[in-house]
Amino acid sequence: MNQQFDVLIDSFIANKVGIDKNFLSRELSKGLQQNIRQLQEDNGMKTAGIGNDRVKDANQQMRSDKICWLDKNNNNVFEQEFLELAEAFIGHLNSTCFTSINSYEFHYAVYEEGNFYKRHIDQFRSDNQRKFSLINYLNEDWLEEDGGQLYLYQDETVQKIQPESKTAVFFKSDEMEHEVALCNRSRMSITGWLKQV
Secondary structure, eight states: OHHHHHHHHHHHHHHSOEEETTSSOHHHHHHHHHHHHHHHHTTOOEEOOEEOSSSEETTOSSBOOEEEEOOTTOOOHHHHHHHHHHHHHHHHHHHHHOOOOOEEEEEEEEEOTTOOEEEEOSSBTTBOOEEEEEEEEOBSSOOGGGBOOEEEEETTEEEEEOOBTTOEEEEETTTOEEEEOOBSSOEEEEEEEEEOO
């Protein structure tokens, strides 16, 4: 498993963006997709806002996705497996890169056709606890014309990442500007932040 984590960490060290196209197993990715579909049927996905508990803007025009927070107390086998994987990754990151991450938060995210998230960074002005962003994609057979690509802005370059199933993307929350392009089909992910609290 450490070799798997090193793919993400080594590419981050080399390029300030870690990418692993096989971070999630196929079975875990499919199970998390099922969870999202069930949440959609149960009206468990809520329109995302901008900000945190201190500063929140539910009427913003920056993003149009729906989210549902993951909870360690849920008994869902796939959710538990994902959070255990995230905790193992944090442990390896702390032991190899001395990052002192001691908390995290993750949510499911769904972008329906016509949804987007404009260019932004993930760390709040009023709260610097988010140190790293970790995105995990859950989309099968994604095509270029489906849109929904992740655009990462670094110096004068723009990196485009397809939101393909099993792929993880990892970067610093306070540095990397990014956006989600307009989606032409439903797009699923788990997005989260590794934190120092």
